[in-house]
Amino acid sequence: MSGNGPRPLEYERVAEELRQMIVAGDLRPGDRLPPEGELTARMRVSRGTLREALRVLSAQKLLTSSRGVNGGTFIAEPSPDDVADYLQTSLTLLSRSRLSVGQLLEVRSQLEVPAAELAARRRSDEDLRRLSERVAGDCGDEFHLVLLQAAGNPLIDMMARPVFSVLRERFAREQAGAGFWERVAAEHAEILQHVRERNGRAAGRVMRAHLSGLRETYTRIDATRLGS
Structure with missing residues (x-):
């Protein structure tokens, strides 16, 4: 453990990386996230870890999901x-x-x-x-x-x-x-x-x-x- 506090859990690290991409404008409102397989490979995490990170961001109103042919997970624009x-x-x-x-x-x-x-x-x-x-x-x-x-x-x-x-x-x-x-x-x-x-x-x-x-x-x- 470092002097700066406990090390974040893996899903917290992934959520923070995605959050920073949203704040920096690399991901903009309305953008669709890449497929799950692509994200897990890019971030070197399991599907379970990625899904937990996405749940965190969804709870913070940063992501929204929809079903259907044109469905997926999208960057939200909080009201x-x-x-x-x-x-x-x-x-x-x-x-x-x-x-x-x-x-x-x-x-x-x-x-x-x-x-x-x-x-x-x-x-x-x-x-x-x-x-x-x-x-x-x-x-x-x-x-x-x-x-x-x-x-x-x-x-x-x-x-x-x-x-x-x-x-x-x-x-x-x-x-x-x-x-x-x-x-x-x-x-x-x-x-x-x-x-x-x-x-x-x-x-x-x-x-x-x-x-x-x-x-x-x-x-x-x-x-x-x-x-x-």
């Missing part, structure tokens, strides 16, 4: 939803031991404050309708998700949504109290008004204050959960 799901799984595991509520809220603020500013400038009438429905229906969680989409930048949505989802799963809502949710609803309504008026600076300012206000309650509830 923003695929990437968000992968990030959410990883963040969920990290949050159980290495990420605090404060750290998650800090990252969320870095993403959602600019998203509120962009949403105010880019929102459509349909976005306004959906945001208004969430405020009227007291759907606080969904308000944030719709606002992220209204920002019109799929990368912000893709990065912020997993952080938001991990916090939502970790946060025991029933412990917050009615007063907390009344304040949340009022702040959402204020953000919506600024988005409606296309006032990006004000929307971002209120969003920053809103997320800062959540921190004390979230941290208190999380400390209670961890201490129980």
Whole structure:
């Protein structure tokens, strides 16, 4: 064993080689992988090892398979939803031991404050309708998700949504109290008004204050959960 940790298993080595070829552009989305026999010979591994490596890459949404005359294994093009799901799984595991509520809220603020500013400038009438429905229906969680989409930048949505989802799963809502949710609803309504008026600076300012206000309650509830 070297000082850099345990040596990777053979299927992990093969998966990493193929992953690097995809990242480098040697294999592009839509390309069909060579036949199994050709790949096993090229990489000097058994069919079982190759299949395990392909299963790993398929689970990471880097490969897709189809049957039939024109079937085979192809290089996939991950969608923003695929990437968000992968990030959410990883963040969920990290949050159980290495990420605090404060750290998650800090990252969320870095993403959602600019998203509120962009949403105010880019929102459509349909976005306004959906945001208004969430405020009227007291759907606080969904308000944030719709606002992220209204920002019109799929990368912000893709990065912020997993952080938001991990916090939502970790946060025991029933412990917050009615007063907390009344304040949340009022702040959402204020953000919506600024988005409606296309006032990006004000929307971002209120969003920053809103997320800062959540921190004390979230941290208190999380400390209670961890201490129980």
